Amino acid sequence: MLFIVYAILLVGGMFVMGISFSLPGLQALVFIVGLLMSVAAIGVPIAAGANEHRR
Numbered sequence: 001m002l003f004i005v006y007a008i009l010l011v012g013g014m015f016v017m018g019i020s021f022s023l024p025g026l027q028a029l030v031f032i033v034g035l036l037m038s039v040a041a042i043g044v045p046i047a048a049g050a051n052e053h054r055r
Contacts, residue, residue, distance in 0.1 A: 006041045013037030 016034030020027050 002045070006045055009037055010041035013039075013041060 013034045013036075016037060017031055018034075020030035020034060023030055
């Protein structure tokens with residue numbers, strides 16, 4: 001279930017980063033949001049896995 005959520009978050013982040021270039025006023029803000037979405041989709045499962053191995 002979480003795999004699907006993270007996959008959607010990753011693809012959505014890529015889409016948001018791509019669409020940010022067509023927004024004249026909010027390019028940087030929308031790009032940063034897309035970048036954070038992509039980073040969260042990759043980083044959260046890695047951090048969660050590391051916490052499970054420490055316990």
